[in-house]
Amino acid sequence: MATPRKLYIKTYGCQMNVYDSERMAEAMNGYERTEDPAEADMILLNTCHIREKAAEKVYSELGRLKPLKTAKPDLKIGVAGCVAQAEGEEIMARQPLVDLVVGPQSYHRLPQLEAKVAKGEKALDTDFPLKDKFEDLKRRPKAKRGPTAFLTVQEGCDKFCSFCVVPYTRGAEVSRPADRILQEARDLVEAGVREITLLGQNVNAYHGHDGGLAGLIRALSEVDGLDRIRFTTSHPNDMDDALIAAHGDCEKLMPYLHLPVQAGSDRVLKAMNRKHTAESYVRLIERLRAARPDLALSGDFIVGFPGETEEDFEATLRLVEEVRYASAFSFKYSPRPGTPAAERADVDEDVKSERLQRLQALLSAQQSAAQEAMVGKEVGVLFEKPGRMPGQMVGKSDHLMAVHAEAPQHLAGQIARVRITGAAPHSLAGELV
Ligand code: 5AD
Ligand code: SF4
DSSP states (O other): OOOOEEEEEEEOSSHHHHHHHHHHHHHSTTEEEOSOGGGOSEEEEEEOOSSHHHHHHHHHHHHHHHHHHHHOTTOEEEEEHHHHHHHHHHHHHHOTTOOEEEOTTOGGGHHHHHHHHHTTOOEEEOOOOSSOTTTTSOOOOOSOOOSEEEEEOEEOOSOOOTTOOHHHHTOSOEEOOHHHHHHHHHHHHHTTOOEEEEEOTTGGGOOSSTTHHHHHHHHHHTSTTOOEEEEEOOOGGGOOHHHHHHHHHOTTBOSEEEOOOBOSOHHHHHHTTOOOOHHHHHHHHHHHHHHOTTOEEEEEEEESOTTOOHHHHHHHHHHHHHHOOSEEEEEEOOOOTTSGGGGSOOOOHHHHHHHHHHHHHHHHHHHHHHHHTTTTOEEEEEEEEEOSSTTEEEEEETTSOEEEEEOOGGGTTOEEEEEEEEEOSSOEEEEEO
16 A cells, blocks of 8 residues: 555634544545644645634745745645635635635545645635535544544534624535434444534534434433533524423533623624524523533623624623623624625724723633632543643543543543542642542
8 A cells, every 4th residue: 555645734713623624634545644744745724714813824824834835846735614615716816835725515525626636736616515515424433532522513504693704604504414423423432432522603503303402412322432422502592492401401411501692782782693682691591500500601702893882891791790601712803704794883903902801801700710619529520631740630520621630541531530629710630539
């Protein structure tokens, strides 16, 4: 057999891109993945378009790759992901070093595209085929892997929040059939996986199972050897009764939920086309906490959305105070070409920065409080790898907090009971029970 060529993939953005990068690597026959771009025969940038900064990074990275291509003219460079979808043709025209552009719905055609660039041609594919892009890919290899894995079950979004490019870059909502997901989950478990995070841009709108996402989670619960299930990212309006109930009684579903609200002012929520109010979100959180009192909540926030006043922003702070988050992501609004909000007058940059600082101060204080509240409690920890200190292992708790504890290395890939003895803002210390 010919020696495999080397593939280097740089992943930007969300967890769905992390999953896609794995699947792309598996699709590329005759290549093996390398962590060193200098030894690569092909470099793929798996890009993110969600905010302007994310997209700019791609152009600067392409600039940095130029010397590599000069030194090794056979090196092929490709752009995948959401920037490829949105600006693929322009990238190809502007950056002669790019050989290949592939949108996120066309990864199953990578082998054909690769064959084309191997002949010295350029290849571009940014179609939105109607079928599951993973269907044509091989089964996942069963080679031993780490204890946690992502599994994409749904892609695309029909919600059209007025700030967001996802409905344009990832297309309409598509759900993968449940039987294929179950097969993939069993293959992952056989490869050593104990925890699966189900991914989708709108994962709780999943409809590939009669019982929706809750039905899929219950079916996955039957998979022997799979101990933990998580899912992300969700929209409040798709949080149905069955999913709330699953948080209460499905043992393998972990007590952590990422449920973005974006803003706390109804005026802003309406302008964002979120189709829910601050009040309805808070009531939903109450119902979730009634089902699972220790649920750790996480969220996304945008500050400085067009038209956001100081009063609107204070409503966001009030909502955060009422909900109490265990962790959160917050961003300054970034106008995205082609989205409705990009047509509206932008809030002053200094005002955005100041609001972001205030929001992040509040969210960090809440995160520290959530970490502190764990001290003295006993939690399940799935150990992943050795810690920084000799004799230590690190892993994630049920509530998705990083925990380190003195533990033997053979516990890697195992879930152990740990008593939490100390808390820092981003990690917990504990001892085996
Ligand atoms: N500007 C700033 N943040 C955005 N997000 C999505 N689009 C934008 C934008 N144009 C944030 C939202 C979303 C997260 C993934 O990224 O908070 O939930
Ligand atoms: Fe974007 Fe809104 Fe869809 Fe989330 S729900 S992907 S923020 S359009």
